[in-house]
Amino acid sequence: MDFEQAVKARRTIRTFSTREVPDELVRALIDCAVRAPSSMDGQPWRFIIIRSSETKKSLAEIKDKYCPPEKREFPAGFLCNAPVVVLTCVERAGSYDRGIENGVLATAHLxxxxxxxxxxxxxxxxxxxxxxxxxxxxxxxxxxxxxxxPITLVPIGFPGAEPGPKNIKTPDEVIFHETFGHR
Ligand SMILES: Cc1cc2nc3c(=O)[nH]c(=O)nc-3n(C[C@H](O)[C@H](O)[C@H](O)COP(=O)(O)O)c2cc1C
Incomplete structure (x- = not known):
């Protein structure tokens, strides 16, 4: 897949196939994540690869416990069905007050x-x-x-369903020239 195809293919699917995601493949994903930019090139990341059913269940429970049903689009239980969950965390000292950005950018690469x-x-x-x-x-x-x-929690697997419909904004809808609001 070329870069643009991969970017345009990325969608959130919360139903996973039972097909295994081998460690070498997860390692290849992390090898892309660590190419993300980071403040002062601190590269403050650590990635925890989670396969334990018990741990996935505990993570889903924490997510649901602190996210009331009315604010929640999806209960977090689906993450238990992902073959692997990657937790991205960042070292505070190596983040230069930009821990969230550093963690989120690496996650975007992932x-x-x-x-x-x-x-x-x-x-x-x-x-x-x-x-x-x-x-x-x-x-x-x-x-x-x-x-x-801890910054992000990413369940990963081969898709077990098609992605839902999504309206994606066109560039013309979101681009202004020179000043805000000027098309
Ligand atoms: C900051 C952020 C937080 C999100 N939190 C959750 C979440 O708690 N649970 C969940 O199922 N999806 C979560 N998502 C995934 C979004 O629902 C999903 O990316 C969005 O619906 C767009 O769909 P797409 O990824 O297929 O383009 C989150 C996404 C972002 C960027």
């Missing part, structure tokens, strides 16, 4: 790399602003040290 290999992935946050319990509980079950911040 999502696009997954699409390139025909995998689907779901972006999920591993923290909640104003609710430190989310990151704390995730840290506790994954044994993440206090000087690392």
């Amino acid at each position: 999502l696009l790399a997954a699409a390139n290999y025909g995998l689907t992935s779901v972006y999920m946050s591993a923290y909640k602003t104003g609710t430190p319990e989310v990151a704390d509980e995730i840290r506790a079950i994954l044994n993440i040290p206090a000087d690392f911040e």
